[in-house]
Amino acid sequence: MTDKDPFDFDFFSERDFGDENDHLSASLPSLFPPFPSAWIAPQQDEKWDRRFLELARHISSWSKDPSTKVGAVIVDIDRIVVGMGYNGFPRGVRDDPDRYNDRETKYSLVVHAELNAVLAAGIQARGSTIYVYPSFGIPPLCTNCAKAVIQAGITRVVGYEPAVNSAVAERWRSEIETARLMCDEAGLRMTSHAEFA
Numbered sequence: 001m002t003d004k005d006p007f008d009f010d011f012f013s014e015r016d017f018g019d020e021n022d023h024l025s026a027s028l029p030s031l032f033p034p035f036p037s038a039w040i041a042p043q044q045d046e047k048w049d050r051r052f053l054e055l056a057r058h059i060s061s062w063s064k065d066p067s068t069k070v071g072a073v074i075v076d077i078d079r080i081v082v083g084m085g086y087n088g089f090p091r092g093v094r095d096d097p098d099r100y101n102d103r104e105t106k107y108s109l110v111v112h113a114e115l116n117a118v119l120a121a122g123i124q125a126r127g128s129t130i131y132v133y134p135s136f137g138i139p140p141l142c143t144n145c146a147k148a149v150i151q152a153g154i155t156r157v158v159g160y161e162p163a164v165n166s167a168v169a170e171r172w173r174s175e176i177e178t179a180r181l182m183c184d185e186a187g188l189r190m191t192s193h194a195e196f197a
């Protein structure tokens with residue numbers, strides 16, 4: 001199995017398009033191979049999943065919430081990032097520490113990372129994958145974010161296997177269960193990877 005970077009030019013020039021890609025190479029000049037979505041080996045999915053999960057982890061650090069920092073990245077079928085988000089108050093709304101430190105005020109003002117990413121991606125979210133860090137469950141979505149993700153046309157949700165303390169897990173349990181029910185019925189693929197492989 002190849003472990004080459006599909007964006008590496010050498011990978012394109014060395015690639016043999018002779019077998020399963022016959023139908024593609026027949027109509028395309030060899031200098032212009034099809035986009036990754038057309039031919040990428042499934043084995044490479046996990047490598048890219050981990051890259052985008054690490055990006056979501058990085059983006060989570062931008063949140064000003066002192067207790068919960070979540071990051072989300074939306075990626076289209078050609079692995080182009082079309083939206084990013086972290087949990088925070090709406091643009092222009094004063095995000096003072098005193099508001100974050102009062103749980104009730106924070107909950108009423110905050111926009112979740114996933115919803116921010118969906119809003120940023122707009123129409124480009126159709127057919128895309130959303131990566132969320134950290135995971136409180138599978139899928140790593142609350143009910144409202146699951147609704148937004150489904151309605152935006154996102155088809156796959158990826159997170160690490162949940163690794164949260166039991167109090168946090170309990171707080172999110174019913175939210176995650178409902179989100180899972182909706183994602184199941186709506187036909188979204190849910191993928192989780194061990195965080196430390």
Ligand SMILES: [Zn+2]
Nearest residue numbers: 112141142145
């Ligand atoms: Zn949410």
